[in-house]
Amino acid sequence: MVYVPGGRTHIGAEDGTPAERPVFVADVEPFFLDIHPVTVAEFRRFADATGYVSEAEKLGDAGVLDFDTGQWRLVTGAHWRLPAGPGAPPAPDDHPVTQVSWNDASAYARWAGKRLPTEVEWEHAARGAGDAPDRYSWGGDALIVDGRHQTNTWQGAFPGRNSAADGFVATSPVGRFGRTRLGLTDMGGNVWQWCEDWFRSYADRSKPFEPGPGAEKVQRGGSFLCHRDFCHGYRVSARSHSTPDTALFHTGFRCARDIPGAAERQQ
Ligand SMILES: [Ca+2]
Numbered sequence: 001m002v003y004v005p006g007g008r009t010h011i012g013a014e015d016g017t018p019a020e021r022p023v024f025v026a027d028v029e030p031f032f033l034d035i036h037p038v039t040v041a042e043f044r045r046f047a048d049a050t051g052y053v054s055e056a057e058k059l060g061d062a063g064v065l066d067f068d069t070g071q072w073r074l075v076t077g078a079h080w081r082l083p084a085g086p087g088a089p090p091a092p093d094d095h096p097v098t099q100v101s102w103n104d105a106s107a108y109a110r111w112a113g114k115r116l117p118t119e120v121e122w123e124h125a126a127r128g129a130g131d132a133p134d135r136y137s138w139g140g141d142a143l144i145v146d147g148r149h150q151t152n153t154w155q156g157a158f159p160g161r162n163s164a165a166d167g168f169v170a171t172s173p174v175g176r177f178g179r180t181r182l183g184l185t186d187m188g189g190n191v192w193q194w195c196e197d198w199f200r201s202y203a204d205r206s207k208p209f210e211p212g213p214g215a216e217k218v219q220r221g222g223s224f225l226c227h228r229d230f231c232h233g234y235r236v237s238a239r240s241h242s243t244p245d246t247a248l249f250h251t252g253f254r255c256a257r258d259i260p261g262a263a264e265r266q267q
Contacts, residue, residue, distance in 0.1 A: 001032040009124040013237035028124040034254035036174035037096035055101040056247035063248040070159030083249040095171040096252040102217040102244035105253035114255035119195040126236040128181040137187035138178040151189030158227035188234035191252040192219040199241035216241040223250035
């Protein structure tokens with residue numbers, strides 16, 4: 001894990017989507033954050049040790065995007081071992097685990113003695129724990145630096161033509177892209193990552209909230225499906241959301257951990 005210093009960070013982007021506004025200031029305590037998303041191999045160790053059965057495995061299907069139409073469909077037999085279904089190759093060990101619901105991610109985190117990050121922690125870390133105004137977590141505003149792709153996203157026309165100019169049609173090995181100034185990777189692109197929070201408007205963030213049926217959890221980071229002209233979800237301020245029982249083949253997670261006594265030491 002990486003030590004993420006505490007500090008004051010502007011959260012959101014006034015030039016982002018409506019969900020990213022209004023920008024607010026947050027004070028964040030130090031914490032540890034996984035260097036990269038939880039991998040298929042790591043999730044397998046959890047499943048083997050505990051006998052855990054994921055929600056997609058219980059339901060018998062999970063969400064896969066049809067690259068040609070851009071439409072999501074439920075594929076029978078898709079789950080974290082076979083993220084695109086039985087007709088496609090199994091998930092490689094060193095890729096981020098996908099087809100895990102928020103509930104699955106939380107169960108893994110508890111087993112590992114960790115927790116999911118809050119979205120404020122996630123953005124604070126993506127901004128280098130230094131309130132960096134950069135659009136992207138690896139710094140700056142460029143997707144290609146010195147001829148190298150900095151992130152695994154969608155190149156070409158969306159939908160219909162995924163040119164995979166970055167080398168990957170779907171997920172990529174963790175650590176391949178986007179090293180940040182804190183040493184984190186995959187904080188933009190590859191897979192969306194579940195956060196602890198319920199998804200709410202920033203304008204309502206201080207108001208009482210009781211999650212009802214259909215309430216959704218926050219996802220951060222963008223994925224291999226994100227196109228710059230559509231969701232552009234790999235910006236540090238971008239947000240997505242889904243119900244906590246939803247499993248999709250472009251969504252994974254990474255874990256955080258508290259530093260005992262950090263809040264007291266910071267005061
Ligand atoms: Ca790609």
